[in-house]
Structure formats: structure tokens, C-alpha cells
């Protein structure tokens with residue numbers, strides 16, 4: 658098993674405290690590049706992105722979520738969208754968006770940066786579209802707040818494996 662991938666999956670944490678160090682557009686492009694290599698049904702690649710390094714725009718977006726402190730503190734934002742004109746199956750296209758976002762989060766780790774997937778802001782997705790000058794063709798999936806982690810004290814836990822497995826048919830009993 659690739660230890661590097663396993664480490665990235667397990668060490669990735671939602672990062673909500675950032676230093677003021679700027680994030681380059683080049684880093685954002687590398688993160689998006691990883692996102693677009695995610696699998697999608699029929700390889701339809703329904704995802705679209707907006708990069709936001711503009712502080713004034715960031716403050717406007719921050720006003721639309723109860724996590725405004727995170728949005729304001731992050732040196733960079735990426736809004737992840739589904740292009741509804743490219744979609745073919747709502748469930749499969751949303752699954753593809755999730756795969757895309759996870760690829761992006763793992764690449765953030767690889768770059769030594771940190772990020773949090775922000776979903777609460779979707780309650781105001783129409784206003785986000787207005788700020789980002791996008792029409793209803795584009796459906797907001799998530800806002801990623803990205804920056805250099807101020808610390809790595811984040812803790813997270815998962816329930817044990819056996820809590821999630823419903824049945825196991827065949828195979829060897831350990």
C-alpha cells in the first residue's frame with residue numbers, strides 16, 4: 658500500500674486557523690488540477706471553479722456564512738461549482754463533485770497548506786453567485802478556505818471500522 662497516500666488521507670484535517678502568508682495563484686491551479694483528475698460519470702467533468710484572492714470580495718462572501726471568521730482569515734478561497742449544463746445524473750454528478758473536492762483537499766496537504774470544506778454557506782448560494790458574477794447554470798457545491806495552517810493541533814476521530822461494515826460475505830475470518 659502506498660504509505661504516502663495513506664498518510665495524506667489520515668493526516669488531512671480541516672484547517673480553520675491560518676497564518677497571513679499569501680497563497681499563490683499557481684498553488685490554487687495545482688489544487689484545481691488535482692480536482693479535475695477526479696473520476697466523473699461518463700467522464701463528463703461537470704466541475705467548475707472560481708479562485709478568490711481578492712480581500713474585498715472575500716469580506717463580501719464572508720458575510721454570507723456563520724463561518725465568516727474562517728472565510729475572512731483564509732488567504733485564499735476556491736468556490737467549487739457544478740455546471741448544470743454538463744450534468745447528466747444528479748446523484749452521480751454530486752458524487753463526482755465530492756471526489757473532486759477530496760482530491761483538492763489532499764493536494765492542499767501535499768503543498769504544506771491547509772483547508773476546510775465549507776458547506777454551510779450553501780444556504781446563501783444565490784448571493785454567492787451574485788458576488789462571483791455567475792448565473793444559475795452554476796450550482797455551488799463548496800467553498801474551500803485555504804492557507805498556511807497557524808498550527809496543527811486539530812484533532813478528529815472516526816468510529817472503528819466494524820461500526821460501518823453491515824455485512825461481510827466470503828473472505829477469511831481474521
Ligand SMILES: Cc1cc2nc3c(=O)[nH]c(=O)nc-3n(C[C@H](O)[C@H](O)[C@H](O)COP(=O)(O)O)c2cc1C
Pocket residue numbers: 669670671672673724773774775776777778811812813
Ligand atoms: C459536506 C461538508 C460540509 C462541511 N461544512 C463545513 C462548514 O460549513 N464549516 C466548517 O467549519 N466545517 C465544515 N466541514 C468540515 C467538517 O466539519 C469536517 O470535515 C469534520 O468535522 C471532520 O473533521 P476533519 O476534516 O478534520 O477530519 C464540512 C465538511 C463536509 C464534507
